[in-house]
Amino acid sequence: MNNKYDVIVIGGGHAGCEAAHAAHRKKLKTCLISISENSIGQMSCNPAIGGLGKTHLVKEIDAAGGIMAEATDASGIQYRTLNTRKGQTVRSLRVQCDRDKYKEAVQRIIKKTDIEVLEAEVEDVEINKGKAESVLLNNGKRICGKAIILTTGTFLKGIMYKGDKKTEGGRVGDKASVKLADKLYSLNLPMGRLKTGTPARIKLTSLNLDRMEEQPGEKPTPWMSKKGKNSKHIKQISCYITRTNPETHKEIADNIKKSAMYSGNIVGIGPRYCPSIEDKIHKFPLKESHQIFIEPEGVDVDLVYPNGISTSLPEENQKRFIQTIKGMESSEITEYGYAVEYDFVDPRALNKTLELIDVENLYLAGQINGTTGYEEAAAQGLMAGANACLKICKEESLILERHDGYIGVLIDDLTNLGVSEPYRMFTSRAEH
Numbered sequence: 001m002n003n004k005y006d007v008i009v010i011g012g013g014h015a016g017c018e019a020a021h022a023a024h025r026k027k028l029k030t031c032l033i034s035i036s037e038n039s040i041g042q043m044s045c046n047p048a049i050g051g052l053g054k055t056h057l058v059k060e061i062d063a064a065g066g067i068m069a070e071a072t073d074a075s076g077i078q079y080r081t082l083n084t085r086k087g088q089t090v091r092s093l094r095v096q097c098d099r100d101k102y103k104e105a106v107q108r109i110i111k112k113t114d115i116e117v118l119e120a121e122v123e124d125v126e127i128n129k130g131k132a133e134s135v136l137l138n139n140g141k142r143i144c145g146k147a148i149i150l151t152t153g154t155f156l157k158g159i160m161y162k163g164d165k166k167t168e169g170g171r172v173g174d175k176a177s178v179k180l181a182d183k184l185y186s187l188n189l190p191m192g193r194l195k196t197g198t199p200a201r202i203k204l205t206s207l208n209l210d211r212m213e214e215q216p217g218e219k220p221t222p223w224m225s226k227k228g229k230n231s232k233h234i235k236q237i238s239c240y241i242t243r244t245n246p247e248t249h250k251e252i253a254d255n256i257k258k259s260a261m262y263s264g265n266i267v268g269i270g271p272r273y274c275p276s277i278e279d280k281i282h283k284f285p286l287k288e289s290h291q292i293f294i295e296p297e298g299v300d301v302d303l304v305y306p307n308g309i310s311t312s313l314p315e316e317n318q319k320r321f322i323q324t325i326k327g328m329e330s331s332e333i334t335e336y337g338y339a340v341e342y343d344f345v346d347p348r349a350l351n352k353t354l355e356l357i358d359v360e361n362l363y364l365a366g367q368i369n370g371t372t373g374y375e376e377a378a379a380q381g382l383m384a385g386a387n388a389c390l391k392i393c394k395e396e397s398l399i400l401e402r403h404d405g406y407i408g409v410l411i412d413d414l415t416n417l418g419v420s421e422p423y424r425m426f427t428s429r430a431e432h
Contacts, residue, residue, distance in 0.1 A: 003141070003142060003143050003144060004143075004145075005029045005031040005116075005143065005146075006023065006029045006030065006146050006147065006389075007023040007029070007145060007146070007149065007385070007388055007392070008030075008033065008135055008147070008148045009031065009033065009385070010033050010122045010135065010149065011033075011034065012033075012036075013041075013151060014068065014374045015151035015377040015378060015380055016040075016381060017032070017040065017041055017067060017106055017109075017381065018066050018067065018379075018385060019149045019385030020032040020110070021109070021110070021385070022066070022381070022389065023388065024115050025065055026386075026393065030115045030116065031117075031143065032110070032116070032117050032118070033120055033143075035120075035121050035175065035177070036174060037119040039103075039174065040107055041071065041102065041105070041106025042099075042103050043097065043103065044154070045196070045198050046295065046307055047097050047297055048095060048096050048097060048295065049072040049076075049094075049095050049102075049374060049375065050092060050094040050095050051082065051092055051375075052426060052427065053424070053425040053427045053428075054375035055093045055094065055224075055375075056405075056427065057406050058072070058375050060406060060407050061379055061407075062224070063226070066378065066382045067109050069225035069226075069228075070105070070109065071105040071109065072095050072102070072225065073225050073228035073231065073233075074101065074104075074105035075101035075102035076095040076096070076097055076224065076233065076234070077235065077236060077237050077296065077299055078095070078238070078239055079221050079222050079223075080093070080217060081093050089427060090427045093222060095224055096217075096295055098234070099298055100301070101298065118137075120139060120141075121137065121138040122135045122136070122137060122180055123136050123137065124136040124179065124180070124183050125362065126142070127187070130360055131359070131361050132361045132362035133145075145361075146361065147362075147363065147388035148361060148362050148363070149363040149364075149381075149385060150362065150363065150364050150365070150368055151364075151366045151368065151381055151384075152177055152180065152367075153170055153366055153368070153377070154367055155169075155170030155174070155177040155342065156170075156176070156177055156180065156184070156342050156343035156344070157177070157178055157342060158171075158176040158177070158342040159176070159340070159342075160172070161312045161338055161339045161341070162314060162336055162339075163313060163314030163315070164258070164314070166265070169340075184343070184345065187358070187359060189345050189346070189349055190345065190346035190349055191345050192344060192346065193343060193344070194268045194270075194367075194370060194419075194422050195261075195266055195268035195340065195341045195342075195422075196270065196274075196342075196367075197276050197310040197311065197338065197340065198337055198340075199277075199305065199306050199309045199310045199311060200306065200311070200335060200337045201297070201303050201335040202303070202306060202322070202328070202332065202334065203302050203303060203304075203332040204301075204302050204303060206331050207294065207304065207327055208327045208329070209240055209294075211326050211327035212241060212326070212327040213241040213242070214240055215240060215241055216238045217236045217237075234299065235299045239293055239294060240327075241292070241294070242292050242325055242326050243290065243291055243292060243325070244277070244289050244324075245288070245289055245325070246289075247324040248321050248324045249281050251321040252277060252278060252281045252317075252321050255313060256313075258313060259276075259311070260312035261276055261279070261312050266312075266341050268342070269421045269422070270421070271372045271424060272421050274372065274424070275310070276311055276339070277290070277308070277309045277321075278311060278312070278313065291308055292308040292325065293307040294306055303334060306322075309321075309322070311337040311339075312337065312338055312339035315333075315336045318333070343368075344368055344369065344370045344419075345368055345369060345370075346419075347364075347369040347370055347419065348414075348417075350364060350414070351415070352399050352411055352412070352415055353383070353398075353399065354369075354383055355388075361388075363384040363388050365377065365384040369414055369419075370414065370419035370422060371423045372423065372424050373424055375425065376410060379406075379407045379410055380410070383398065383411060386398045402432060406425060406430060409425070413429060
């Protein structure tokens with residue numbers, strides 16, 4: 001391990017990987033630090049890339065030489081274009097991915113580079129005269145960098161909730177980053193709490209798919225990346241659709257006060273466009289059913305992601321309401337759903353380069369800036385990585401304006417308006 005780099009990237013999620021790879025493409029000495037090397041490129045929530053507004057970001061990342069679209073095509077098990085009855089501008093490709101193969105693809109791309117990957121926890125960012133200069137690791141080692149990019153995801157003082165059970169961590173199996181959060185608070189940055197959630201994971205073989213509506217992929221199968229068209233797709237498989245019913249709703253409504261979201265345990269604001277099933281039942285009491293998309297986690301994996309029933313109810317209540325759903329009566333749950341609450345920094349504290357206004361050479365990208373979604377995180381990682389490199393090389397910053405691209409809309413919205421809830425990209429946010 002060296003102790004001097006041009007660019008230090010903290011966090012190996014979608015933002016961190018794009019930032020590190022951008023620095024590699026600029027031929028700068030780059031270090032990527034992750035609490036777990038094995039979890040680099042992990043899809044923490046749903047195993048899919050793209051969708052309304054989000055695909056536009058992925059295509060722009062691809063055009064700029066980023067890696068998200070390439071990893072998507074290496075792991076895509078179902079491709080569907082959304083909004084085909086509408087105009088070209090709002091059509092969006094959504095790709096269901098094999099969760100393990102996506103992570104493997106990202107790690108394979110990173111390993112082909114000279115990016116140095118360190119498995120460690122960053123406990124402190126050392127700042128001298130208003131400039132970030134180095135990071136201190138939990139093993140006591142200090143690493144210096146000309147630019148430091150923070151992409152901490154949901155790990156800053158992350159707390160996971162299932163009913164009244166609280167566990168420290170940014171996702172199951174990984175611990176929270178507490179000392180780094182304390183450091184950011186000590187800088188008097190404007191900070192707050194946000195919340196996200198995830199549903200239970202269920203064995204595919206325990207479901208009765210014959211009672212559900214099959215949703216096959218698109219043919220001929222398209223590609224997400226410009227680079228993919230000379231390759232061959234991996235095995236393509238179907239997703240399925242089922243729905244909640246009045247019995248499901250009654251089970252949830254009767255126990256809603258046990259949910260972490262409704263017990264008063266969580267103060268963070270959740271994503272409006274990806275609500276928990278408790279939110280749906282509470283806010284739309286007259287609606288008799290809600291769609292659930294049964295999304296396989298991989299080609300040879302006996303696991304599905306039931307998109308649409310994110311929850312923080314206690315485990316016994318999760319099992320009861322899930323087994324009221326058509327085709328899910330015999331569900332075997334391998335991991336229960338939970339909510340995650342975490343710290344974020346008000347993105348109005350950033351320049352459009354994603355460098356902090358008050359701390360030079362310290363860049364923030366991803367959910368730390370109040371966004372939600374892999375694609376929004378990756379877009380910010382790309383821009384933070386590019387601008388950190390351009391500053392080191394004493395070149396002009398890369399600023400995309402609102403009329404230049406959806407990444408421009410994203411960053412302009414964040415740095416000018418801030419966030420009142422986890423920010424998600426939509427085509428309707430772009431006036432051009």
